[in-house]
Structure formats: C-alpha cells, structure tokens
Amino acid sequence: MPPAPGAYASYIAVGDSFTEGVGDPGPDGAFLGWADRLAALLADRQARAGGGFRYANLAVRGRLLDRIVAEQVPRAVELAPDLVTFCAGGNDILRPGSDPDAIARRFEAAVAELSAAVGTVLVCTGFDTRGVPVLRHLRGRIATYTAHVRAIADQYDCPVLDLWSLRAVQDPRAWGEDRLHLSPDGHARVALRAAQVLGLEVGGEGEPAWPPLIRKAPAQVRRDNIHWAREYLVPWIGRRLRGESSGDHVLPKRPELLPLEKSAS
Template structure:
C-alpha cells in the first residue's frame, strides 16, 4: 500500500521508536557493538541522514528499539506499547503477530483483532505509525504450509492501516526477499543484506528517496534438486526442530533478554 504522504513530511521525523520481536531487534545482522543491528537500526540511520547534525556531532534524531526476540503480540502490547505514551515519538514502527501466526492452531482473525488493539494503544501518541505485512513463505520448507494464514493476516493488516491512517511496508510483495541470500542460515531471520532491503522498503514506504529495495541480486550458482533436499534436511535438524521444540516446551529465545535501546537517545 503506497503512502499518501508527500516525501517532504519525512523531514519532520526527529524521533523514532521500534516495537516488535526478533525481526525488529535485528537478529543475524551483526552490529558494530557486538550485538545486532537489523532493518530498524538501518532505517534510523537513513532517517538521521536526512537531519542536520547537532553541535555535539550527533544526528538530530532520537531512536529507541524496544523489540525483543521471541515476543508474542500480547507481550509486545503489554511491555512495549505502553511506553509510547511517555516518549511521544514522531514515528513508531510495529511489527508483531508473526510469532503468533506461526503457532499451531492460531487464528489470524483473532491475531489481527489483538493487533488492532495494540495499534490503538500507540496511535494517539505517535505522529506516524508504520506497520509491516508478513513475508511470503511459499519457497520455505514447512513454513510454506502457513502461507494462507499469513495472507489472511496481511489482508487484515491492510484494513487496519486504512482505518487508522498507518503507513505500510509490504514485505509480502518484496520480490528481492524471495532470494535465498536475503535470509540467514536458519531461514527464519534475515541476513544483513535482507535487513538492508527491508530498511530501504520501510524508508520508501515513508516517502524517503532511497535506493531500490528490489535491485537485482548478482548471479548465483544453482544447486541440483538432490543438493537442495540435503540442505533442507540439514536445516530442519539444526534449526527447525529446535525452534519447534522450544515452542512445545513454552520456552522463548527472548527469555531474560532486554531491549537493546530502551531509551530515546541520539544516534
């Protein structure tokens, strides 16, 4: 869904808060401080570069990232969304519900209703709100069977955006994300280049003049069907089964993890 706002409005973004789970925390995109960067950090940098520097040399942009890996939608609504009232940022990004949709028996209609309630918590206290559709999993083993649920959830998200005047970064339609190189070895989180593509898409959704997130990938050697099957089996053993096991045990990769940027602070 294209933004209806003019490109000039991005110049008014002087504060940005990111809410979400591992996608927004930036897993598998190593940062310069030894932690993770991710698309939200990259978007903050793009926003900052549109602003003048202060006398101290910082960019004239304050940024907080409250996202924590493994968080479900209700946890994001309870732990992260309430902080927006005191922060009053110009921009909030919310990406939530993906971990809920991936759970067996989840209802995308119910998840979407809870997502809208979370949006209503945030909307009065933010200048603009940016949300994200879910990725198209058609080429991902096992997860491709959830494609219909994700598509249903996405349809709800677009309706929520229409009702509440939200910006939408449509990662479902991001063709460059269908390339294997957009994903890290676990196939559940983006690679550094994948995070960069999403950051560019998010910036474009806000009306910023940026590079094309759909720029062609360099040519890559193709694997035979047998090699692909072996890779899929190895991936399932190393990443998928442990991930499923954690969910069956009620464990989260985010247990005891704190937000990496809990306060609105200059870059």
Template sequence: MSGFASGSDIISYVAVGDSFTEGLDDPCCETDGTGPVRYRGWADRLAEHLAADRDEVRYANLAVRGKLIRQVTGHQVPRAVELQPDLVTFCAGGNDIIRPGADPDATARIFETAIRKLAATGARIVVFTGMDTGFQPVMRHLRGKVATYNMHVRAVADDYGCDVVDLWGMHVLRDRQAWSRDRLHLSAEGHRRIALRVCEVLGADTPADWREPWPAATPRPWRSARREDLVWAREHLVPWIGRRLTGRSSGDGIEPKRPELEPLQPAGPGN
C-alpha cells in the first residue's frame, strides 16, 4: 500500500483497542495525585509524528484499558466506522488470550469480524501481532496461544489488505527497560519505540531508529530482584487476580481519552 510520506495534506486517524493503545504506562504529564493520570502512549506519539509535516492530522483514540475483543468490536468499532477515518490502528485480543481457558481461534473469529467492518470504510488498517512472552516467566506458558492467534491475525490481514506490525519480532521489547513496573504494560520508552515501528510500517518519516540498543542496565543483586518480585506480586498480580475472580475490569467507568476526531499539534524533537 502507499506510504504515509511527508506532504502538505490532511489525514484522519482513529486508534482502537485496549490498554496497549490507550497508552498505559506512559503518563503524558505530572499530576498532583488528586486526579486520574492521562496516558500518552504509542498511538498519541504516532499521531504526533504524522502531524509533524502535514497541514493537519485529526486524531481520535477510542481505546480503553481492560477491554476484551468482543467489547472493542461491539463498542469502539462502530464508532470508528462512523468517524470514517483515513487510517485505523486496531489491536485487541490480548486481554482474552491471557485469561484461563482462552481460545485463540474463537478470539480470531471476532477479530475478523472487526476488520471486515473497518475495511468496508476504505480506511488503511494497521493491525498488530501479539508479543513473544517467552522472556517473561509469569507469561511464558501463553506463548503457544499467542503464536496461534498471531497466525490468524496475519491471515486476516492478508485477506483484507491490512498492514501488520510484528511485535513478536521486535526483540528490543524483550528487555525489562521496555516495560513498566507492572510487567504487563510498556514503559514510556517502549511506547516510543512502538510508535517509530508503526511509522516505519506506514512508510512515514521517522526521527529515530526503534532498533537502537538499550543502555546497559545496572546489575541487580539476587536479593533485590526477589524483593522486587514480591512487591510486584503484592501490588500488581494479586489485584489482577482479584479482578478476574470478581468479574471486574480496570476499564470499568473509564471513557475514551479522545472520542472525537480533533486536530493535533505536531510532535516536538526526539519523540
């Protein structure tokens, strides 16, 4: 498909998905602790890159943390269709795959339904494979299901002419510096690299290389690493299990951060 190279044009972009696309854990600004944190994330960064050399980019982000693919397809996709954008990014299914008893084949059928509806708009569609979880001890057992789902994603992308961002092949994401403290969401630097990767897939200008090696990490003594594991389990794993057992979601009561297509200001240097 044609690239999104620089030019004096106007484009509209809608991001659809869950916490990955909402931007957790990449806070956009400091807060005083009295209100909710607003997240930036790779989709915001992508929109900023696209706006850097265009007359205007109109951007909406419908993604909400914790949503299952059926919820994304049922609520966000119809809204994206209404907005009639030039570009749609769609990433969903991860919250389904990590649940006990998840069926990647059934999840893929819902994925195909969503892409079929989006493709009917004529928009350029970008989809994402799941990441390789082999480097994460807690998530390693899901690797086979993620790989199965990825094969479906690629097949659907071929059928509907979608661009594919291969997160599985992004080896830079296997470094702990790419992840936030909860070990489930990307760090700000992880999001920055994803945005650069999507720009590359789109054929847009990129100000940096997402493959750039990470700075050398400070060695962690064994005792400190185990202490971090205990803190992580208490602050992140136990609450996650609690939500699963009670049927709650981290996205309950959360509204999309950019529900309308609105003009975006260009990104600053180094973003």
C-alpha cells in the first residue's frame, strides 16, 4: 500500500550538483539545495504525525550519469528507503555530441533497478533553457531527454518533478552568478514544487511569485557578462580541456541514511 500523501520516513537523494545543492550555501559552509529543503519539509510532516525521518544525500557535483549509476544507485538500492529522488543526465547533455536517446536508455535501466527496491522513485526533467544564455543552444537536446524522462516515469509509475514547466525557475533570479546552478531562491522554489508533487500541503501552487524585476542598464549587463566570462566560463572551459570535474575530490555530504536533526532553511 502506498504511503499517505507526503508520508515518507526515509529519503535518499541521488544525482549531481543540482541535487547536491550547488548555488545554495548553508550556514556551515556546505551546500543546502532543494533536496535538503525537501527533506526538511518531509521531516516536519513526519514529526507532526509522530514519526521519525532519516535522510541521505549521495549527490556529487560534476557527476555524469554512468558514475551516478555505478556509485550512488547501488547504495540507494541497498538502503531501500521509502523515497529516492533521481535527477541525472544533465552533465551528459552538456557534452558536445551527446545523444539524449542513448542517455535516456541508461537512465531507464537505473530507474528500473531503483523501482524494484524503493517505495517511490521521483525523477526530474530537464530545465527549459530558453532564457539561460550559456545553455540556450542545448534546448532541443534537453527537450528530447525530457520527453524520454516523462515516458520512463509513466512506464515505472514515478512521480515527476517537471522542471521544464516550472515557471518559477524561468526568472533570472532563480539562477546563481555562474548561470549554471540555481540560486538559493531557485532551490527553495524547486523544493516547494517537489513537495507538492509528493503530496505535501505547501500552500498555493508551490511557486511563490517573484517581485517585479528591475531591468539593468545595457552597460551594466555588459559588465556582468565580462565578469561572468572571467570568473565562471573560462575556468569551466579550462576544466573541460584538462579532463577535470568540479567534483573530482568531493565526497557526498550526507552519505549515511541518518535521522535529520534540524530543518534546512
């Protein structure tokens, strides 16, 4: 029997920088991110119902799908929580010449493995990148992969965190200075949407309205673009040329399925 809406006593987050929470720094120096924020909402729901809650976050920035499947999926299967969020494939799509059909086949095999061991597997679509300058040219490839993810979710009865249609992240303030990762406000809005998908009562539509956007003068836009290229684009290209990843020496921030002691904020 499936749990009551929002009733999950254990949760493991699987993925890359998006799920690790890059762009959303916490008070202790580690990243928070939408998955930690979702875990806090789930833990609060369990506490109100008189139950406990355990959480692990295995995600590591820069991870490609195959490495996520090799390192994180078996651990999630072994621990068999009530809920797994599985968001992967975005870094593969960024690679020149990547094939979204082939990536989706490997994604589906992992979903099948997780679904056989886990109560609920929530999957994520890609973002609609029409408003993200550094990713706009990948929109067609991301759309193809997103269509596959939705079809896989239908086949395995997975709830879907549909980032493509989430209006809240189509505002530039949802993205951090690097233009590749969400800002704290962006992560918070994704967490609310994920909670809504899982049946939690979060109020409204899960997409708090942004205040009116103050447009920058063209000269300031040019200065911002120069700063972004120097601080983020050039180092990113350098890592690609050297075959390095931002997560080469990073370990999962919460590798064990342990009680969540305090809420993310």
